[in-house]
Amino acid sequence: MRMSFKEKIKGIGGNASYEAKARALRAQLEAKIPAGLKLPSAILEDPPLDVTRIPEICGLLTVQELAITELDATAVCQKIAVGELTAVEAVTAFGKRAAIAHQLTACLTDFFLDEGIRQAQQLDEYFQKEGKVIGPLHGLPISIKSHYPLKGTVGCGGFLVNTETSTEDCDMISILRSLGAVFYVKTNQPQSVMHLESKSSCGRVLNPHNTNLTAGGSSGGESALIAMKGSCIGLGTDIGGSIRCPSAHCGIYGIRPSSRTTPIRGLLWYQHGQDGVFASSGPMCRSGRDMRLFLEAVLGANPSLRDPDVLPIPLKVPDLTQKKLRVGIMMHDGVVMPHPPTIRALNLVKEKLEASSEVEVVDYIPYDHDRGYNIIRELYYEDGGATVRRILEESGEDMHPLTEWVISPPHVKNHDAAQIWKLRDQRDDYRREYSDHWWSQNVDVVVCPPFQGTASRHDTAKYWGYTAIWNLLDYPGAIFPTGLVADQAVDIYQELPIPMSAADEYNISLYDAAIFKGAPVSLQTVSRRFNDGLVLAAQDVIERIIQS
Amino acid sequence: MRMSFKEKIKGIGGNASYEAKARALRAQLEAKIPAGLKLPSAILEDPPLDVTRIPEICGLLTVQELAITELDATAVCQKIAVGELTAVEAVTAFGKRAAIAHQLTACLTDFFLDEGIRQAQQLDEYFQKEGKVIGPLHGLPISIKSHYPLKGTVGCGGFLVNTETSTEDCDMISILRSLGAVFYVKTNQPQSVMHLESKSSCGRVLNPHNTNLTAGGSSGGESALIAMKGSCIGLGTDIGGSIRCPSAHCGIYGIRPSSRTTPIRGLLWYQHGQDGVFASSGPMCRSGRDMRLFLEAVLGANPSLRDPDVLPIPLKVPDLTQKKLRVGIMMHDGVVMPHPPTIRALNLVKEKLEASSEVEVVDYIPYDHDRGYNIIRELYYEDGGATVRRILEESGEDMHPLTEWVISPPHVKNHDAAQIWKLRDQRDDYRREYSDHWWSQNVDVVVCPPFQGTASRHDTAKYWGYTAIWNLLDYPGAIFPTGLVADQAVDIYQELPIPMSAADEYNISLYDAAIFKGAPVSLQTVSRRFNDGLVLAAQDVIERIIQS
Incomplete structure (x- = not known):
């Protein structure tokens, strides 16, 4: 059954006391x-999808x-x-x-x-x-x-x-x-x-x-x-x-x-x-x-x-006319394969960049992203999600399924002090190994998916690997629209993929070309920590080449 | 009874297995x-104190x-x-x-x-x-x-x-x-x-x-x-x-x-x-x-x-001939009063700096150092010292009294994940409040004691406030010798001080002018986080004025 617009846009519910407060706030x-700025109810009753x-x-x-x-x-x-x-x-x-x-x-x-x-x-x-x-x-x-x-x-x-x-x-x-x-x-x-x-x-x-x-x-x-x-x-x-x-x-x-x-x-x-x-x-x-x-x-x-916690590191945007930018293309992270629209965009970008004399294109190999993703997921809720559960229980707010997911095992567990240190040590080791790996790849920036597909259906976004890995590493990342949108005529699986992981299997199950109609297809440009200015400059170059 | 030199220089003991290993290492x-580089036993049996x-x-x-x-x-x-x-x-x-x-x-x-x-x-x-x-x-x-x-x-x-x-x-x-x-x-x-x-x-x-x-x-x-x-x-x-x-x-x-x-x-x-x-x-x-x-x-x-954990912040040593340096003098931290030799050095420095036209001298007021010190002491051993106790027990190494002290209540206690976050939040709040305080003091650098006296007697160093507070704040600090040494003829209490705290009472009890004979008297120059170059430049100026 098709969900009404009113139903679709509705917020999180809860017990009577919560509902009363939420109603009052809304x-x-x-x-x-x-x-004078209210839309006619005719529009709001059944707006177009776009x-x-x-x-x-x-x-x-x-x-x-x-x-x-x-x-x-x-x-x-x-x-x-x-x-x-x-x-x-x-x-x-x-x-x-x-x-x-x-x-x-x-x-x-x-x-x-x-x-x-x-x-x-x-x-x-x-x-x-x-x-x-x-x-x-x-x-x-x-x-x-x-x-x-x-x-x-x-x-x-x-x-x-x-x-x-x-x-x-x-x-x-x-x-x-x-x-x-x-x-x-x-x-x-x-x-x-x-x-x-x-x-x-x-x-x-x-x-x-x-x-x-x-x-x-x-x-x-x-x-x-x-x-x-x-x-x-x-x-x-x-x-x-x-x-x-x-x-x-x-x-x-x-x-x-x-x-x-x-x-x-x-x-x-x-x-x-x-x-x-x-x-x-x-x-x-x-x-x-x-x-x-x-x-x-x-x-x-x-x-x-x-703010003494802010680092006095200036934004240095390099002049890229002076050097040939080395762009790594990461088609997937080895854990979850992006949906067809994103793969199409990556192929297009790769093709355009390879045809340009301005940049050098390299196939970027991800380094153990699954391990890094597990570490950051564990870092988010070192108390096993107890704080979140307590807040929701005490306030009568319903737990959203994605909240339940984000604070639950296997990724999330409770830690004592020594376990927290150990986890953070694993984080530091991973960061160092990744840094060594980055240098071995001989790239200035990496272009990669920002997500395992375009915008997802409501309540289904259960893999953060394409963004969270860069948070763990603290590598700056910027998003740009490729100008493409998901197109059910072309964005179809040629053959059903063999899942790389449980998360991949779930992601494959979510795909249906018709559903994502009109969704923008975007990509992400990433570089090493504190190279924010390089990310901005490189993304400019990359976008210019794609649009040419 | 006077301790022999051999006894004085002896290391930490332990059980038989530990002793055997320690002996082998030594x-x-x-x-x-x-x-050919061994000193004659005549010297080693009873060397001078200096x-x-x-x-x-x-x-x-x-x-x-x-x-x-x-x-x-x-x-x-x-x-x-x-x-x-x-x-x-x-x-x-x-x-x-x-x-x-x-x-x-x-x-x-x-x-x-x-x-x-x-x-x-x-x-x-x-x-x-x-x-x-x-x-x-x-x-x-x-x-x-x-x-x-x-x-x-x-x-x-x-x-x-x-x-x-x-x-x-x-x-x-x-x-x-x-x-x-x-x-x-x-x-x-x-x-x-x-x-x-x-x-x-x-x-x-x-x-x-x-x-x-x-x-x-x-x-x-x-x-x-x-x-x-x-x-x-x-x-x-x-x-x-x-x-x-x-x-x-x-x-x-x-x-x-x-x-x-x-x-x-x-x-x-x-x-x-x-x-x-x-x-x-x-x-x-x-x-x-x-x-x-x-x-x-x-x-x-x-x-x-x-190392991706290292911050790419360059050392900038400013040219201080261009500006009048504002030097705060912190005579004590409000928790423990330094012993007389250190107070003498601070007074001398203050006098010399005040007489110089090169710098402006300000009385620096410490901000709640006791609170900051309690926070960092708690941060060192968030597991309540369990790791240290386990290592010593398992290896048969005797616990040194200062180890016992550094991992014991009231400063040290065991924390769960939420307690660790709370502690670190207290750290961040203190840092911010201190930063605001620093600006209110209108100083470029602070000259302060590096310790509550000169070098202490063995096994008695139980207050770290004069250095650890700057670790908590991450303010760079440098040490310079004033050229003075502890002098039992002049470094005496004019009147017995009224203790400001339990730590102060202990520190007063440790003082006996004769004991510290010949100990160098040094001071510390501190500035805000990442102003390492300013610390170096300012200390040069301050030393030059003192020596003039």
Whole structure:
């Protein structure tokens, strides 16, 4: 039986007390969206699977607003800086479109366009008075993932019970504010903030290109919103793929910087001090250049002076006209074979790169990714998931099947102190072996899948290996859309594959060409730790060659 | 009753099986020291408290050898580089003097001068043939703390039972070797590598200036050896004061760099993966410029390309002629008041600096050092010391009272996973609060005690607050000798102090001006994380002013 749209977009349930609180929170959010921005119920009752065109055809946005929302962040900043656009115009356009996006994808958890407009007015006044911008992000509307505390807005640390109205900005927000950014929405993330999908008490985030698929997670509110053009740039976090997976699934850009180069202090979370592997904060956006704009602006504000845990390592974007870039292509990780659309994209990229004189192409051999993946899965919940179970039991929130999966054996188990040290020692050994392996491969960057397929069906994303392995190694990774979309006419198995692992068998079972129709096919560019600038520069070169 | 010298220098005992192994190891070391370098028993039966002059008067070294051993590392490198000295001459002189030093201080755990001379011969041949040095440390003899694996030599991870003859160089050794360094001795460290003294199965390291006092620890073999001029530069490690305390106690220089800027991978150790706080590796030496020589050479070899855990943060030594340095003086940490000699040195330094127009002097107020110290003490042994107890029980090695102290309540307790996260969260909060505090103090560097007095009496070093607090914060710290020595005529309490804490009461009880006679008085220069270059530059300025 076909699921109704209303059913599909519904959030996580729970006991009566939980349901009452969740209802109140959702009602609070609905009430913040102006009546004039509500979509007609005719649309909401049965929208098409691809909802990306609705903002253009629903009639709620002006031609000018639609034009503004086509801009990337760099263009928004540039136009504001030369007086061609005001900050108020920018945030108004993106804010209105965000309200529409939310009704179609459940991408938001808070909406405060009025406050954004007030902030924008002050910036416009400053610009008029001083004749210059206040910082490199002057007037840029930035959407913010729910778990970043932003003064006066609703945020959550993965569960309804740790939802709060923040009384202060965290470091990252405070830095962005000082650079001139404007805030207007907070975005949805999954229960536990540890799924590669995004279903929370606020709703399930749908993929705008095909609402039967997930927008990815955990920064899925961001990816859906940005793909809907309700934001040109947003702020995500990534400890296992949470920036890269949703960016890939929605056909946008996103980079997970090397951890501790960008601030993460103060995030709403439920396992503070869990430091076996670090989350990283970074941008999700609609162009390659926007990733650089964001990172240069944030690192330019010297976050390490404020946060002693941030490393003062500058972003160095190399000039690749001076050398022949060596690109490794990793077709699969030896554990799970990507679905046909991703293989098609990899083959295309390989072909194009091999035909170019600008780069040298190498077959990249993965090094024991299964072992690395097992280590990071174990690192996420060294208490065997006890904290998560306790939170859910005490608060009456239903456990989502992906939460159950992520905190359960065989990957997850309880550790005493000596077992934690042993696990972390295994992590360090793996990192060292991988580093030696990387050098043996003679590559500058690796192009690889960001996931074992395009966006997955809801509640099925149970393998993180294509992103989490790079978190364990702390290798920066960026996502770019290949321009291809899943096509049921061509993306079919020539013969049924022989599974490489249980995870592979599961992944093969999930594939049905018709289901993934219209899903963007994206790839990931990775390099060694702290080579974030090389990733950005190389991805530019690679994209240019692919598009040529 | 006065303890005989033989009794004083004796190592840690154990059960019969342990004793047999310890005896064999000691005999092996004794056998490596040539008969021609043995001191007459007349000297060894009852040496003076200050043994620093014995190498000069014992007649075992030539005038030329004595002259060579007066050189600092920079001078050795310079002379070799211009052909005024050969690598063989250098290592021979230091090696012979090291053999003498060992008999008086138990500073060595392995002696392989033959191998050093072979290495030096190859370097001399290279120099003669190529007319240039192989690297910035060409021909420099470097002494190595026991727990660094160095191919073919004996090393130990804190207990007799984890003693090994290493089959490979660890990263740091391999880098030093590639830079031209010559190896000839390994040096003693305490049981557990976690005392601010250095008594092991190999013997108790005595302070050359006063053998009733400790040479400090855990890199106490290094400090005694360097103070005896049996080495001009050595390699130590520091996770709670282990480079700085022994450097201070023996009147030499030493820096604990910000952790993870220099390689530590592969160290012999018994709690691998214990990553709540990181050890740091750095030089101990006889001049300020030697610390810079060492760090520039090692960082210049790009250790982060080899070890993915090393941070690629360069050493930036600022030019302080361009700005007025703001020096905070921290007279005490609010927990334990230093003994009179240290207070005298601080007052002298303050006076001299205040009289100088080159610097601005500020009274530095410590921020809750007691809390920070409690956190790091808890971080060292998150398993409640169970691993250490097990190792000692299984191997029959006696537990040294300082081992018992360092793994016992109230500081140490067993933790489960959630408790470990909580502890590490407390660490992160403290670091952030301290960072805010530092900025409020408006200083570039802080000059403070490296210990609550000069070198302490054996088996009494039970407060690490003056060094360990900076490990917790990961603020680099360097040691310099003030040129003062403890003087029983002036270093007396004017009135008996009122204790600030139980640790202070204990420290007061340890003081007796006569006991510390001749002990060097040293100070510590500290700055924020990753400001290692500023520490070096500032310490140069401060020393110059003090000596003027």
